[in-house]
Amino acid sequence: MARISLVGLKHSYLAHPAAPDDWALKELNLEWQDGGAYALLGPSGCGKTTLLNIISGLLQPSHGEVLFDGRDVTPLPPEKRQIAQVFQFPVVYDTMTVFDNLAFPLRNRGVPETEVRTRVQQIAEMTELSATLKKRASGLSADGKQKISLGRGLVREDVNAILFDEPLTVIDPHLKFQLRSKLKELHHRVPKTMIYVTHDQTEALTFADKVVVMNMGQVVQQGTPEELFLTPHHTFVGHFIGSPGMNVLPCEIDNGNAVLKGHRIATANKAPAGISGILELGVRPEFIHISDTGLPATVTGLSDAGRFRIAQVNCLGQTLKFLVSEDHPIATGEVHLTFDPTHTHIYHNGWLAGQEGLA
């Protein structure tokens, strides 16, 4: 059980990194509370697995420190950090039974056999492996094997944190949901710090209390799922989270207000005076509505997404997407749109204007 702090962490796989792109992880500072459920969300190659391996000690960072409860553990190897990790592809010891697999981390640490037995029984019951304890681990299905991996992490009582590296990749879609709920339930029963790496927004948003969004080796925003949805701090967060992602439109600034081809748009934030660079307006498809007056637009497409429909329009030379409820009739041809002012933001060089670089 531990609070995890990352201080001035940087990592490069090259011996002599020079260009910014040489860094797999650009400088980051994070603080994770004891017992929290966190997710690291980002596209492939954004550095999330690198970060996870640094926390577990499989990788030594080029710079910076990893602290558990304020204690510097950076030089410690993984087995001294009291950490558990579940990998993308299930790792089980094929020749052992499920019981021996679960007991392995305890036996390696010289725990007495009677205690091993009670502990394994307890964890097997939690992970629904009790019935298969005597079977050989190699005979289980992918989700069973992943449960063993998870069980090996939970079985040690002194574990500081459990790290998950895209653990549901090889699980059948219909079991994914089940296993995800299981994880969530386990987190309530075993309140250990859990860090979950994924590129799947649904997994991240359903599992974690707090999500850290990463892109190109950098943390772009940390917040609750709601915060990420309502106020993306970076256009990347807007794109990456939500389906479809946020609409981003180039705009001009007049006196701190956004102007789109001569139309003034009310926004939640104001641009500071004398701003220059790339200026954009971001608004999620959920917050665009059809109205009697407003921006003129032409409907170019409509697709059904189940509970709602996604309308695609051409508005002032830009393509926009927004949601229309199933029962709402939509006019074809010319419509007028308004943006919900509390959920429309100005972005400066990609970052929320006024918040640049504050991850």
Next chain:
Amino acid sequence: MNKAVNQKAWFFVLPVLVLVAFNAIVPLMTVVNYSVQETFGNNQFFWSGLTWFTDVLRSERFHASLTRQMIFTGSILLIEVPLGVLIALAMPRKGIWVSICLVLMAMPLLIPWNVVGAMWNIFALPNIGLMGKVLNDLGFDYNYTRQVGDAWFTLILMDVWHWTSLVVLLAYAGLVSIPDAYYQAAKIDGASRWAVLRFIQLPKMKRVLTIAILLRFMDSFNIYTEPVVLTGGGPGNSTTLLSIDLVKIALGQFDLGPAAAMSLIYFLVILLLSWIFYAVMTRNEEW
């Protein structure tokens, strides 16, 4: 849906059938033919039933060469398999040294068998060969042409030199195919080096090692060229392995019947042992 029955499909199997007939079935049948007949010359043959088989199975000569063969095959397997695994474990996993090591390892496998025999024959000569001379200068009374123990030592050393590489290459292929996550998980689980070998590396190498042992078993059981060139089966009959003995009977004494019966028994022994080994290794596995 009804599928049309078309007997013409059999014609597609015919070429394979002809090929297999010519390279396996027909030669094997001629051997079977000889094994049940007796001849007194003049190309006249008489039916003799299974007498050659019972003769061979009861012959002390056959027992002796079979025992020698078992000892030889057993020894080289006991040395080559663990040694091969150890070398594979010690080989680098990345960098320029990988290719260098692999090429070095493949070298002995590329040398023709009779060249290997001739090389070791000269290398081990007690008066002029590098190894033989050095051993004698060091005070060992080493002479593989006269002393049985020395002949066996040289024979086994030669085979180990020639064929350990095969085990190394197969074991190495098995090792590099183990995903990193296994080693990382083992580290996190606090596994010792021995536990990693016992519970990750060996189980993951099991399939390639099964193949390696099977290949080495069959090859060493059939070995002919190298021992013939090295020792010619001597001193005395001490290194006369099964194949050497078979050639002596078939071509030296021209006893076609006993030689044919012995060939078939020889073949069945290899088949049976390979099958038992394979069945045991894969008994609880889905391949």
